[in-house]
Amino acid sequence: MQDQPLSDIRVMDMSRVLAGPYCTMIMGDLGADVIKVEPPEGDETRGWGPPFLDTESAYYLCVNRNKRGVVVNLKTEEGKTILRELARQSDILVENFRPGTLRRFGLDFASLRSNNPRLIYCSISGFGQTGSLCDRPGYDFMIQAMGGLMSFTGEPEGEPMKVGVAVTDIIAGLYAVIAIQAALQVREKTGVGQYIDISLFDSQLAWLVNVGSNFLVSGSLPKRYGNAHANIVPYQSFATSDGYFALAVGNDRQFQRLCNLLGHPEWSIDTRFMTNKGRVDYRDDLIPLLQAALLARPAEEWLAALEAAEIPCGPIHTLDKVFAEPQVTEREMLIGMEHPVTGNIAMVGSPLKMQATPVSYRLPPPRLGEHTSQVLKDVLGYSDHQVQDMINRKIVQ
Numbered sequence: 001m002q003d004q005p006l007s008d009i010r011v012m013d014m015s016r017v018l019a020g021p022y023c024t025m026i027m028g029d030l031g032a033d034v035i036k037v038e039p040p041e042g043d044e045t046r047g048w049g050p051p052f053l054d055t056e057s058a059y060y061l062c063v064n065r066n067k068r069g070v071v072v073n074l075k076t077e078e079g080k081t082i083l084r085e086l087a088r089q090s091d092i093l094v095e096n097f098r099p100g101t102l103r104r105f106g107l108d109f110a111s112l113r114s115n116n117p118r119l120i121y122c123s124i125s126g127f128g129q130t131g132s133l134c135d136r137p138g139y140d141f142m143i144q145a146m147g148g149l150m151s152f153t154g155e156p157e158g159e160p161m162k163v164g165v166a167v168t169d170i171i172a173g174l175y176a177v178i179a180i181q182a183a184l185q186v187r188e189k190t191g192v193g194q195y196i197d198i199s200l201f202d203s204q205l206a207w208l209v210n211v212g213s214n215f216l217v218s219g220s221l222p223k224r225y226g227n228a229h230a231n232i233v234p235y236q237s238f239a240t241s242d243g244y245f246a247l248a249v250g251n252d253r254q255f256q257r258l259c260n261l262l263g264h265p266e267w268s269i270d271t272r273f274m275t276n277k278g279r280v281d282y283r284d285d286l287i288p289l290l291q292a293a294l295l296a297r298p299a300e301e302w303l304a305a306l307e308a309a310e311i312p313c314g315p316i317h318t319l320d321k322v323f324a325e326p327q328v329t330e331r332e333m334l335i336g337m338e339h340p341v342t343g344n345i346a347m348v349g350s351p352l353k354m355q356a357t358p359v360s361y362r363l364p365p366p367r368l369g370e371h372t373s374q375v376l377k378d379v380l381g382y383s384d385h386q387v388q389d390m391i392n393r394k395i396v397q
Helices: 020-028 077-088 140-146 165-188 201-205 209-218 252-262 265-269 276-281 283-294 299-308 318-325 326-330 374-377 382-391
Strands: 010-014 033-038 067-071 092-095 120-125 195-199 233-238 244-248 313-315 335-339 343-348
Touching: 010 020, 010 077, 010 265, 020 033, 020 092, 020 120, 020 165, 067 335, 067 374, 092 165, 120 165, 120 335, 140 165, 140 201, 165 201, 165 252, 195 201, 233 283, 244 252, 244 299, 252 265, 252 276, 252 299, 265 283, 299 313, 374 382
Parallel strands: 010 033, 010 092, 033 067, 092 120, 120 195
Antiparallel strands: 233 244, 244 313, 335 343
């Protein structure tokens, strides 16, 4: 196997919670040496539970594999010196402090680039480094609300609803990885790093995609459709005699096959329903007809018949059924990592499938300060005596 794509890259990870750690974990999976820098109290997600696996929260574990963990007291001069030197020897720095915070410690991009002009410095914040809202803290839930996502998520007559996963954090982390990879490519050509400003708010707006475009084109506010689709019909969940399933009819040919399967070929030649535009315009007429027909049989029977007719559909799985699905193990999306305290940790694997340079799972999520001594000695050249002295004086731990 060849070296991994980022095996010669060192990442200084000064982020915590979700967006930043997700970004840096992806780079760790791709081979980067990720050094997770925490304050003495640790990443706050270490305490975000239950559930816990021994002393580690499931939340912390999910985004912190393939990292070495160090603890540095940023409020001491020696601590700031350590971090400046670590930044000098890093390719990438990722942080998600409030805008302006690290400037006070001399750890902002302008302060660090003079000693390391190749440094790629990525800041992730709620609203970005500029603009009238830049000083506000930003959390996924409030950004889903302020960025419009909640306004069109949920049942038509229900309250606005957030997505069940912190998608704004995750999307911001992914955009950060994309920008960092592009900056690495630029650095190959110029030899110079650059500053990257990623915001959750910007990421949420970019994630509006077709719904945002619908509004910008029409001026009409999007409605809440529950599990239905604003632009495609039928494309939603339906009740059967024993539960629900998902039906995703993407074109007129599939709709015709659906009507034949349901025993109502006349629906496919009804002028209201012949095209997707008509089905969208007359969804209130069509959906009750489909729903009444689908109530006649259990979900499993419908799914088998629909799959045989090559009509896109799927069961609505709970997570126990998701992780029991053979496809999950066949695609290596469920992995185990040995942790020195908790034993085997079950984790979701990486979706990045690269034939020549596959991802690897080398390090379990680090315990608080697990690699402080190792990094200080091997990366920064401190002696055993110096490290022990700094531990005694609570500069590191």
